[in-house]
Amino acid sequence: MCRFVAYKGHDIFLADLLNRSSQSLIRQSFKATKRAEPLNGDGFGVGWYAHEVDPVPCVFTSMQPAWANRNLKRLSDKIHSTCVFAHVRAASEGSLVTELNCHPFQHKEFLWMHNGFIADFAKIKRKLRNKLIDELYLDIDGTTDSEHAFALFLNYLHRYRDNYNLDRLAAVLAKTIKKIVQWSPGEQQGLASHCNFAVTDGHSIVASRYASGESEEPQSLYLARGTRFEVRDGQYRMIKRKGRVEAIIIASEPLTAAEEDWEPVPRNHIVTVSPEMHVKMKPI
Numbered sequence: 001m002c003r004f005v006a007y008k009g010h011d012i013f014l015a016d017l018l019n020r021s022s023q024s025l026i027r028q029s030f031k032a033t034k035r036a037e038p039l040n041g042d043g044f045g046v047g048w049y050a051h052e053v054d055p056v057p058c059v060f061t062s063m064q065p066a067w068a069n070r071n072l073k074r075l076s077d078k079i080h081s082t083c084v085f086a087h088v089r090a091a092s093e094g095s096l097v098t099e100l101n102c103h104p105f106q107h108k109e110f111l112w113m114h115n116g117f118i119a120d121f122a123k124i125k126r127k128l129r130n131k132l133i134d135e136l137y138l139d140i141d142g143t144t145d146s147e148h149a150f151a152l153f154l155n156y157l158h159r160y161r162d163n164y165n166l167d168r169l170a171a172v173l174a175k176t177i178k179k180i181v182q183w184s185p186g187e188q189q190g191l192a193s194h195c196n197f198a199v200t201d202g203h204s205i206v207a208s209r210y211a212s213g214e215s216e217e218p219q220s221l222y223l224a225r226g227t228r229f230e231v232r233d234g235q236y237r238m239i240k241r242k243g244r245v246e247a248i249i250i251a252s253e254p255l256t257a258a259e260e261d262w263e264p265v266p267r268n269h270i271v272t273v274s275p276e277m278h279v280k281m282k283p284i
Helices: 014-018 025-031 070-076 125-130 134-139 145-160 166-183 185-189
Strands: 003-013 044-048 058-062 080-088 105-107 110-117 194-200 205-209 222-226 228-232 235-239 247-251 269-273 279-283
Touching: 003 014, 003 025, 003 110, 003 194, 003 205, 003 228, 014 025, 014 044, 014 070, 014 080, 025 080, 044 070, 058 070, 080 110, 080 194, 105 145, 110 145, 125 145, 125 166, 134 145, 145 166, 145 194, 166 194, 166 205, 166 269, 205 247, 222 228, 222 235, 228 247, 247 269
Parallel strands: none
Antiparallel strands: 003 080, 003 247, 044 058, 044 080, 105 110, 110 194, 194 205, 205 269, 222 247, 228 235, 269 279
16 A cells, blocks of 8 residues: 645645655655555655646656655755645555556646555456547556556546536546446455545545445545644644635645644545635545
8 A cells, every 4th residue: 555645725845745744755655654564665756736837747756765765855845836746655466666657647737646456456457448548548658556547537537528627526536436346356256446546637636535345444544624734833733724724635644743633534435625725525
């Protein structure tokens, strides 16, 4: 399993999410607390938007462990954005450790991340790829179930062309998950798929916390919302002022020790963040 962070809000340095807080994403790459195996050292990636330049995000990935990459720290201290996706990878058994398999994955204005795995993915890979239009089929560079799930999501979204909204993004994500579970032969053998996905176009965010099987507990996912994510009394906090929401973080694990700032996303739910910073959760 992996760890990821999605952020939307006031302009923030990447370092505020990646390495400065007490339980930052880089710390989670070697000392995760919400999964049995604390290491997530099979590569990393970070994507961010510079809307004043163009709508296509910039992505920096490496197959190095996040804690060992000097350039990541150098860049994160200087780069800032209002929308950030970051991911540290723990490769599934048999999955190649290569830069092409590092999240977040990018297609046009979209970024995509995944924490989990698709049960018996090898047995549905051909069926999934056969559903794709040529553009999306040819755009797959790596070998992961995660990137293939992204392609399937984009394939379902394609019918709307550029005429999509937040509700459609959420509906397409739910459809993607349901199709994956429907196709997987592992479901009939008691093997669960874990589908914690996150997708953004730089303006909205849609994320899921999902595991198939009635008794299966999904991977952890938390939400923090407030006015500013900043240092207070020497520690990072999600500061809340007069009910204003100007910063939202969706993360596999809390980035701080202040548990009261972090709300668990319910089992098998989708959480949406609108361009106006409104948050909704609904069951899949």
